[in-house]
Amino acid sequence: MLDAPTDLKSLLKDPSLLVTQGYVGGQWTDGENGRFDVTNPARGDVVAQVADLSRAQVAKAIAAAAKAQKDWAAWTGKERAAVLRRWFDLMMENQDDLGTILTAEQGKPLAEAKGEIAYGASFIEFFGEEAKRVYGEMIPGHQRDKRIMVLKQPIGVAASITPWNFPNAMITRKAGPALAAGCSFVARPAAETPLSALVLAELAHRAGIPAGVFNVVPSSRSSEVGKEFCENPAVRKLTFTGSTEVGRILLRQAADQVMKCSMELGGNAPFIVFDDADLDAAVEGAMMCKFRNNGQTCVCANRIYVQAGVYDAFAEKLKAAVEKLNVGDGLAEGTTTGPLINKDAVEKVQEHIEDVTNKGGNVVTGGLPHDLGGTFFQPTIVTGVTQDMKVATEETFGPLAPLFKFEDEDSVIEMANDTIFGLAAYFYAKDLSRVYKVAEALEYGIVGVNTGIISTELGPFGGVKQSGLGREGSHHGIEDYLEMKYVCLSV
Numbered sequence: 001m002l003d004a005p006t007d008l009k010s011l012l013k014d015p016s017l018l019v020t021q022g023y024v025g026g027q028w029t030d031g032e033n034g035r036f037d038v039t040n041p042a043r044g045d046v047v048a049q050v051a052d053l054s055r056a057q058v059a060k061a062i063a064a065a066a067k068a069q070k071d072w073a074a075w076t077g078k079e080r081a082a083v084l085r086r087w088f089d090l091m092m093e094n095q096d097d098l099g100t101i102l103t104a105e106q107g108k109p110l111a112e113a114k115g116e117i118a119y120g121a122s123f124i125e126f127f128g129e130e131a132k133r134v135y136g137e138m139i140p141g142h143q144r145d146k147r148i149m150v151l152k153q154p155i156g157v158a159a160s161i162t163p164w165n166f167p168n169a170m171i172t173r174k175a176g177p178a179l180a181a182g183c184s185f186v187a188r189p190a191a192e193t194p195l196s197a198l199v200l201a202e203l204a205h206r207a208g209i210p211a212g213v214f215n216v217v218p219s220s221r222s223s224e225v226g227k228e229f230c231e232n233p234a235v236r237k238l239t240f241t242g243s244t245e246v247g248r249i250l251l252r253q254a255a256d257q258v259m260k261c262s263m264e265l266g267g268n269a270p271f272i273v274f275d276d277a278d279l280d281a282a283v284e285g286a287m288m289c290k291f292r293n294n295g296q297t298c299v300c301a302n303r304i305y306v307q308a309g310v311y312d313a314f315a316e317k318l319k320a321a322v323e324k325l326n327v328g329d330g331l332a333e334g335t336t337t338g339p340l341i342n343k344d345a346v347e348k349v350q351e352h353i354e355d356v357t358n359k360g361g362n363v364v365t366g367g368l369p370h371d372l373g374g375t376f377f378q379p380t381i382v383t384g385v386t387q388d389m390k391v392a393t394e395e396t397f398g399p400l401a402p403l404f405k406f407e408d409e410d411s412v413i414e415m416a417n418d419t420i421f422g423l424a425a426y427f428y429a430k431d432l433s434r435v436y437k438v439a440e441a442l443e444y445g446i447v448g449v450n451t452g453i454i455s456t457e458l459g460p461f462g463g464v465k466q467s468g469l470g471r472e473g474s475h476h477g478i479e480d481y482l483e484m485k486y487v488c489l490s491v
């Protein structure tokens, strides 16, 4: 564990961006439940104490959002686009500070954090443009005196619950389409990483987003907030990103109001290397796909399947690349790999490694907590991995690359699909018919072909099976915040 305390304000060009109160109805507010600590996972020290809002205060935020939404929906799409553009511009103008705040509370290297700010801002930019393109339809009537109109209208108040691993982008990936559609928004960020959400509120305020349209309710009591979101009749939409386990809880709670839900849930991505792959490209792709955010992403390679003929060569190349990673403080120059978010995350990685070795697998590199202590962990490769091991069915969410050997296409497709999850999958191959066959056969919402990174605001991001409901990003993403109204007109 690093020892120097994190004096976050001194690291910022604009210290006023470090805000620690809740943002409700355009007003900054203290929490009725006091404050909770936000710690820097690299150092374990408290970087801020954030307002701990009560369920009653969350209800007030929902009421403020409901009050503001009608006026907001009456703005033209072009007017909403202009203010969303200003929000985007402010995010990018303050990218360095937003990146520093993100690294301080989440741990990822500063370069990755700044990349997340640009990625997160891109959803505001993109959906600001889409605000001008929410088209309806005129359909020829079924009788001579009938005309059929289809209107697209905003759902209303959208409530959002997001995880700690992308504390900026997971919010903007929802707030962008919601506000563009004319919805208002109440965001509850993960308790580990509220600062990135609160600085978004500060910039929304500066951009001129009307009071009540965008609200942030930090809280240490996630289940209480979730219940308010699901039980409050003013909430029309619940949008969640996080584990499948919590997604199930929320879907059950939302069922009582038959609430529209978007769910971006857990993953168990297969990363398949065929014998006709460009091995160097496959290693590069595997490194980005596996070790981005220290493996703490829902779309990272959780299982790496390598065809028998190239298994040893791939393992050797990957080992050389993994051993070049530089584990350290995300705020320090040159760090490529930060700490894990907490002790539980370290224990999960250790549990998966132990299970592999107990069942006959081998540690090729890493395998132990890092000398830096705390929640730092050695980037690890294990070989001899088989489908009966925990890492084949559970999301590791850490820097563990498990290598499975396979013989042919049919067997690897069967193994890759043998999971309740269906978010992202990847494979490297050159043969065109193989590419088509495998891309079609993989049961996933997202398939990367000869690439390990699929994240962009231009693509429809989302899973099948128990990885989620709905899509975020692309022109499809705004549909989740719109209702379709059929108007039958007698003329």
Ligand SMILES: NC(=O)C1=CN([C@@H]2O[C@H](COP(=O)(O)OP(=O)(O)OC[C@H]3O[C@@H](n4cnc5c(N)ncnc54)[C@H](OP(=O)(O)O)[C@@H]3O)[C@@H](O)[C@H]2O)C=CC1
Binding pocket: 161, 162, 163, 164, 165, 166, 188, 189, 190, 191, 192, 219, 220, 222, 223, 224, 225, 226, 227, 241, 242, 243, 244, 246, 247, 249, 250, 263, 264, 265, 266, 267, 297, 298, 395, 397, 423, 467, 468
């Ligand atoms: N599909 C996708 O796009 C993504 C999926 N994920 C998945 O999320 C998991 C890791 O993130 P993690 O934060 O640990 O996931 P969790 O599901 O534990 O938490 C996600 C969010 O839900 C909140 N939460 C937890 N329990 C409840 C509840 N009962 N009611 C309401 N809210 C609740 C958490 O708050 P708090 O932490 O304060 O308790 C957090 O803000 C992995 O499974 C990963 O795959 C993560 C990112 C993206």
Ligand SMILES: O=C(O)[C@H](O)CS(=O)(=O)O
Binding pocket: 165, 166, 169, 170, 296, 297, 298, 299, 454, 455, 461
């Ligand atoms: O939290 C996640 O894992 C993100 O959804 C991954 S991505 O959108 O940055 O690819």
